[in-house]
Amino acid sequence: MGQTFVEKIFSKRAGRAVVPGTILTVKPDYVLTHDNSAAIYKTFTGMGATKVFDKNQPLIVLDHIVPASSEKAAINHKTVREFVADQQLPHFYDGGRGICHQVVVEEGFARPGSLIVGSDSHTTTYGALGAFSTGIGRSEAAGIWALGEIWLKVPESMKIVLNGIPKKHILSKDVLLHIAGKIKADGALYRSIEFSGSYIENLSFEQRLTLTNMAIELGAKNGYIAPDEKVFSYLEERGVARDAYEALYPDSDAEYAEVVEIDVATIEYEVAAPHTVDNVKNASTLKDISVNQVLIGTCTNGRIEDLRQAAEILADKKVAHGTRLLILPASNEVYLQAMDEGLLKIFIKAGALVLNSGCGPCLGAHQGVMAPGEVTVSTANRNFKGRMGCNTADIYLASPYVAAATAVVGRIATPDDLEG
Amino acid sequence: MAIIKGKVFVYGDDINTDVIFPGKYTYTVTDPDEIAQHAMEDEDPTFVKEVVAGDIIIAGKNFGCGSSREQAAFCFKYLNMGAIIAESYARIYYRNCINAGLPALEIKNLVARVKRGDIVEIDTEAGTVLLPNGDTISFPPLPPEVDQIMKEGGLTNYIKAKLSQ
Incomplete structure (x- = not known):
């Protein structure tokens, strides 16, 4: 078999055939x-x-x-x-x-x-x-x-x-x-x-x-x-x-x-709503949600391709009034490349705050901790209650495209909302 | 310790490590007694006020999902809790319980059969749980490799014994 x-x-490491x-x-x-x-x-x-x-x-x-x-x-x-x-x-x-x-x-x-x-x-x-x-x-x-x-x-x-x-x-x-x-x-x-x-x-x-x-x-x-x-x-x-x-x-x-x-062709813009990663909804059903903070980065989506996608949406645009945008490159190598490619300039001109590489606000220890009643859209991997330092704040998880579009609109949005 | 007897706290599915021990404390709260005082903080703020040594948590599926943070298992150990019984565990959490020397039993469909405050008795030698209505439920023994760690009272003691050999 x-x-x-x-x-x-495991068989290789054990030097014998192993089974579950x-x-x-x-x-x-x-x-x-x-x-x-x-x-x-x-x-x-x-x-x-x-x-x-x-x-x-x-x-x-x-x-x-x-x-x-x-x-x-x-x-x-x-x-x-x-x-x-x-x-x-x-x-x-x-x-x-x-x-x-x-x-x-x-x-x-x-x-x-x-x-x-x-x-x-x-x-x-x-x-x-x-x-x-x-x-x-x-x-x-x-x-x-x-x-x-x-x-x-x-x-x-x-x-x-x-x-x-x-x-x-x-x-x-x-x-x-x-x-x-x-x-x-x-x-x-x-x-x-x-x-x-x-x-x-x-x-x-x-x-x-x-x-x-x-x-x-x-x-x-x-x-x-x-x-x-x-x-x-x-x-x-x-x-x-x-x-x-x-x-x-x-x-x-x-x-x-x-x-x-x-069949991935059937997949839409997906968002994990509070407070579990499996509470997944189509982004279009969440367009009334006002957002205080957007976090783009982390070990999930903080690589150069993610930042390029975010920059594609944010180029020549401004972060919505009342919304804060945090950019968290996954490493200093990514940071440097984003700088060389002009992505950081796009983010800063849009009104974003570019953080140093690290885990930052993702686990609620520092940098971008939330206040009661606030809403964050994040490209991270967890939206558990209290995850970003406050147990009465809401976290929505999304892709870099959705997060960037949300930062521009100030409510949960997708790239489609910015077109035409 | 063959018999664990205590009152139960009952919770649902997917109780994650952030609500058991919030991430904001992972590098600021390091004293065992203080870690214990934050147990279940974002899930059930009354828990630490009511819990006493020997008490038992009964929960649904995927208990302890999320972070690998060990404090989410050790906080219960530091409270001298008797055991956790869940329908299933997130795997890192399950390992952390073993490493803490905290009995973690996997038993299905128990949440609906008990209520908060009920007294439940676990016989770890016989592998049985006695419910308030007199029903007895059996659970399988641990694999020998894992049982040895539990018998030593957790991984630290287990390795200490191994290193001193």
Whole structure:
């Protein structure tokens, strides 16, 4: 019997054929942590550990509260820097380099066939490069620092087949939100999702990352997209040779717990209304919603293509009176490219506030925290109650096109509303 | 601890980690007692006032979905709660419960059979839950790899034991 991607990668790592439900101990290629590394370090020492088992395993990126918003946050960062220096860890990126998930991709750590875990739920992102990657808890990251290994259960697999050609301005964010509305937030619980179909084959590398980033919002353990030339050439440009990894693909006769088929031509502008990602509505039904703040960026939609799309809408336009627009590039590399391409000029002339690369307002810790009764439209991945720092504020999730159009109109809007 | 007995708090589906432990506290609130005081803050502000050691949460599907933040599991451990019983869990959350040494049972269709304040008794050795009406529900044992972590009282102790071997 053939194997799915996840069965194949776990079999390879285990050195024997494994089936869903098998629990095995694996040595991940990398373990990602961020500002939580200070707390993880405390657990690490609490475990009686003194030396990191494998210095090459930890990837540490400060991104959650950068630059530090308070003395407490600053001490937190300082603790991490001292730990990194003390242990002589080679893979450390200080605040400002970018959001961890973008940095891991840009730095070439995520590769086809990689096994990466991270103490951040959106670690699923790297599946767009054909890696297996999933989120873990802080204590587990400490455990890997101490012992180099972790137990994982081989999940069932689910195939989401996306065929067809999307309508103009419909992005992978709309597609993912459509899927969330259809299968719900637990629709892929404990499962490995394989995104496939002609839509995926034609999809840009950057838009693929949006899908796997949000696989966790469907409950999935990981998301996977078969790596192709787009991935190989992206890595090659970053100095990762084609023979530096082994791409793994599911067998054609693999068995899936469920197969969902969607014709993307039927998908409209989709918006996740408060307070769950699966509360998905057509944007046209929300046109009366006045919006105080728009956030374009984050690890979901803060890459150069996302910013180009936003700029396409915002060029020669102004942000509506009474609405604030925040731009949050996913990394300093994206930031620089946006600058070179003149996108930042478009945003600033439109009245936007361009933030430094980091997690920023997405988790409500600083930068753009909301007030009671306010409404944000965001290109991020979560709209839970209280997510942006206030439990009586509303968050709507949308694509960069919809978010940008909303900023111009001041109410939830789409590019179609700005035409003609 | 074979017997866990306590009053129950009942919640629905998709209780996420942001309402259990708001993200704005993840880097500002670090003391265990203080973490405990924010448990369920954006879902049920009365929860921390009423909860006592040994109490049990009974919830619907996808409990703990969202962030990987461990405080959302540890806040219940720091309150010395007895257990969580949910129809299903978000997987990182489930792991975090094991790592915290907090019993997390997966039992379907229980939400409709209990109400807030009911007393429920869990026998972890026998693998049974006793409801107020006398009904007994069985649940399967944990896989040995995971059970060992629970038996040590969580991942920190488990690794400490391993490192000292």
